[in-house]
Amino acid sequence: MADLLLSYIALAMILFSIGFLGIISRKNIFIVYMSIELMLNAVNLIFVALGRYNESMEPQVMAMIIIAIAAAEAAVFLSLIVVLYRNKKSLNSDIFNVLKQKDTANG
Amino acid sequence: MIDFIYVLPLFFVGLGAISLMIVSTFKSVTIRKGSITTLVFLSMAFISNLYNLNTGDEVYSHYPFIDIFNKMIIVDTYASYFSTILILGAILTILIGIHYFEKHKEFTVEFFSLFLFSVFGMMLLVHANELISAFVALEIASISLYVMIGFEKVISKRIEASYRYLVLGSLAGVFFLLGTSFVYGATGTTTIGTIGDMSLNTFATNMNLLIIGGTMILITFLFKIAAFPFQNWAIDVYSGAPLPVTAYMAATFKAAIFGFVLRLFIVDFDLIRDFWDDALVYVIILTLAYGSFLAIIQKSLKRMLVASSIVHTGYLLIAFTSISALGESGASSIIFYLVAYFLSAVGAFGLIAYISSDDHLRITYDDFRGFAKIRPYMAAMLSIFMLSLAGIPSTIGFIGKFYIFTGAIEAGNTILAVVGIIATFISVYYYFKLIAIMYFYRSAEMTNVPPLKGVAPVVIAFIALAIIWGGVGNTLVAYFPGVDLLIDMAKLSYESLFVG
Amino acid sequence: MVDIIFLGLAIFAIGGGFGMILFSQPMHSAISLIVTLISLGGIFALLSAPFLFMVQIILYAGAIITLLLFIIMFLNIRDDELPDEPNKNITIIIGAILLIPFNILILKAFNTFPEKSMNILGKDFGSIHSFGMELFNKWLVPFELISMLLLASLVGAVVYARKDKNRDG
Amino acid sequence: MDNFLLAWIVLVPLLSSLILGTMYLYSIKVTKIPNIVFSMFALTAPFISFVLGVSFFFRLLENSDVIIYRAYKWLSVDGYDIDMGFMADQLSIFMVLFITFVGGLIHIYASGYMKDDDGYGKFFFYFNLFLASMLLLVLANSPIIMFIGWEGVGVCSYLLISYYYQDSENVKAGNKAFIANRVGDLGFIIAMITMFYYAGSNGFDYINLELGMANVPVEVLSFIGLALLIGAIGKSAQIPLFVWLPDAMAGPTPVSALIHAATMVTAGVYMVARFHFLYDMIPNVGLFIAYIGAFSALFAAIIATKQTDIKKILAYSTMSQLGYMFIAVGLGGYSAGIFHVFTHAFFKALLFMGAGAVIVALHHEQNIFKMGGMRRKTPLVYFTMLIATLAIAGIPPFAGFFSKDEILLTAFGSGEYFIWIIGVITAVLTAYYMFRLLFVVFHGSNYKENRELHSLSKNMTMPLVILAIGSILAGFIGVPLLLGGQNYIGIWLEILNSKALHVEHSIELYLMGLNILAAVIGLLIAYKKFFNYDMSKVPEYTGLIWNKFYIDEIYDRIFVDKLKKLSIFISYKLDINFIDKIVMGISNGFIRSGNVVARLQSANTRMYAFSMLMGISVISTYLIIVMR
Structure with a gap:
């Protein structure tokens, strides 16, 4: 099992799907953030597995770069969460709907 | 040394971003000083970029510092040309936005630092010759934009837009990485050019994976340009953003995305493009329909312009599908339309930003009743932008649409041309509504309309002139974006990436 | 043996993932995520990437998620402030059904790959040395660009995080 | 050699319009500019164009070769060039002559009509822009350039119809015109694209198109013909796109005169004549055009008999007369159709101006049953209107008789007796409703005596006289051979006419007599019912x-x-x-x-992500199906 590329890919795809499901189903913005992190990790797993398969170091470097990108995103995302919580006093992403299409004007 | 000159524009913009980041801590640096500094750095980048661009009739392709950079950055006529558009877009955004930024006291000098970071990211994107580097560049641009959108963080809709763009943008970004991993899995490389070479030698079994990878990258691309079915975010994010940022995203960012995607798909993904051409027809029709329907019901001008930018995405995609049959001229029609749309949109958004920057009185169509009576010049300029966006003859927008539709017909996509033309007709409704309201309705009470003063109106007037200028004839257009030159460049980027 | 380790780690990873999206308390979710990330780190080690294994544990689980936990505690959210999510499970099920074609597509494409040994490779592969050589010989550009990205996100985080002086105005 | 002057026919009104626009802005922003200065620029432009047109007319008279002037290359796609080109042939120069001449007279008239209006400068800015667009439409040497003029005419008509924009009804009328025209434009564009696709490989001007058309399959030709027809119908207000025309009366009367007499509405007829090479190949579509024309003619005439608003009667009469023109061009009698365009320009402009004069004199009263007895008050207007009415009714020797006769002869000679019958019935109705108008307005008795009339300026009456003379004489350029005349217009536009009519001279004579009879019947009915109509009665x-x-x-x-x-x-x-x-x-x-x-657009992030998920799901399914 651990000999097969496909099993790693399958694991990665399961994690990727879980991440996607988290984004579509959860209102809590923390968990939305964590879901994105999980998806990035799933992609990392694919990279590393392919690197082992091709016996190349390149994908490991790519995975490393993706981790760094995730860190950068984390900084912005987490500070945005703080702003949102201060502004709206809530973590519920469903109530953030000022921009909803209305009959009246909003610019 | 010559290598360094090639990366000089990038260097200047990056340097500007870091310098502004450092000086933003000082209290004495005002918004005005910050914007002037930004302009200085952008101008230096612009001049050095002109040096790169202007190599006579010769087209070139070069990998600077090839031993260190390892072919991940490419400088060719194509990239320099796109850099010109991007820097110009940035300069225009700042010039038009100065008034707005000064009136809104939330803005600080960090904004300009982020702005330059985003310009840096976009320029890097069109210079990128490797998928991971391209993604990093895209992330630099996107992260800066997320924050720029939410910069006025006391306003609910700003941070809401920022949040929505951040979540959905990251989600779309993950698909880019997924696609990259598949492309790597199929070909063992992520360098543009090499992917294409490898795809010719790969076993047919891996071909499917390459196509899937390309599709995943295409998903990110469709998301970023707001095409169906990934268009939902656009109207919220664009209308939640400050107006100059909206203009910047709708015009400049879109150009950067297309700059990269064209390179990727022209050079490497012939196969995927052929594979996708049939499906893209539906994507385009739905994009046009969705954008048109959304635009037709809007009462707010800003939201109307935003919704119509989805329609313009549809037009661009029409040209994108024509590439496989027409090659260079298909690509050049995209580039030309990008310029045409860029000018019209920056002008329209910029002028509305200027008009509504002091107060928030003029937002909906109805607020512009009889506007022509009070501000005839502004109304005239606004009309020019609307005419150009609608594609009425003797504006640059018409010529852009003309190229796209003739290109589509030549490529055999008559249905798309017809749908595009129908969308154009619908668009006349919502663009001309503004003109009609400004000219033919009794004026509402107009208080506190900003007078024509300062830099922004002059710049906007120049854009309006350029739109007319570009629409009058080819003799002038030849020096403006240069149709023949565009074809050459598309050709070169095609050749150079295989040769180099 | 390797199979059993892989299977165990995979179960932990998937379980952690499900835990993350099912717990209503963000704290519990974050801990589940850490479980997943550490399991993934173990799988990286199985895949001859010891350096990445370290990075995953130290940087990801150690730094990023710790930061996340810190923010969660910093905001000090009470239970009644948590959003009410009655339709969560049904959405997950519908979403899972919609994701089936996506997964089939990708797994089908990978299924055609010829079988090849995935055993742990020799000492050098995945070590810090070889990793560094690769990074600084070939991947310098993205690596340097990451610094620009981090700077940009730094500025962004500063903008968001600072107390606003115009808050009252 | 002097071909560049061809461009100046268009450029002169355009420049004048731009100057006027700038001056108007200056005038409202800085200091007021007196009307006389505006008039100077506004009124000279059409006459300069007219003189230029005349010079080209004489050149064509000497040497009948088509004159083409390419100003510059306008667009270039893949080495495929589209020039900003102008073409003067018999047809286009003929159009230019009367557009500029009648247009010039309307300008003079308008300078009197609008003299108290605040937007005097703006009005002439639009007016000359309109004229320039129309001239560009006529003189273009390729459909694309023609389309620019076509669009320009549409936009200007919108501006002019909504000129009194304070009243939202007028804006609505302008919108209606604009939308109906856009529907037509869509047809035009589709036709252009199809033509370009099938016959445009060697170039897209008319000459190359004509050559390229030879190899196009007939179904495609029919499609092009029908699509073009939609454009023509929209501009020329035929069934079913006529709805805008009566509402377009909302504009000032000179605008109605300009739109109805010489310019916009004739664009459709001109277009069909311009593409005669196409319609010659598809006679079935031509017949369809003729039927549309015939029904429009009858339909409009019926409506006109019931109207009470003087301008609406005239509007419907325009539609009806345009129907005649469509009958002619549809049946291949291009010269007959253009001849009627020509004579119609004179008498219809005259009718509108006369109506405008009456309206002004009565302080903007438009209901004919509130007029009456104007014969004594405004004898000059009465006299000129009488001539125009005689002309439109088809009483010899006034202009309308000859052109209408030729159209009906074409219909009869082509064997389309049904169309011919409709034409004759319409002729009866035309005479009836026009004389009804004339009698009620000018002869009616028992009107309120004690009303003061607004005085009419010289500027408004002088063009009436000129046009009255024109309405008498215009017909003589096309006197049929039968009456010992020389059909000059037929000879001049000979290149267009592909079809010879075979009608016995005796029958021709009968037909002519029948036409006169029809007109007289209409006249008599109107006479019986409305001469000395008692105005105090409810209408x-x-x-x-x-x-x-x-x-x-x-x-x-x-x-x-x-x-x-x-x-x-x-x-x-x-x-x-x-x-x-x-x-x-x-x-x-x-x-x-x-x-x-x-x-x-629920503004819900999860929903957006969910829609992305659905998109990805569909895309994946597509890929699974497509990839083996």
């Missing part, structure tokens, strides 16, 4: 009993009542309920779809 048919003659009763019972009902049905039920509803239904449908789309 309804119930009070009019002239049943001393048995024939009147029959007529009333058989025709008037039925026609009245039909007219009411058509103008109220069909027009408003049916055609308006379709137009509005389409636009409402769009807005409704827009609202559905808006509901998807």
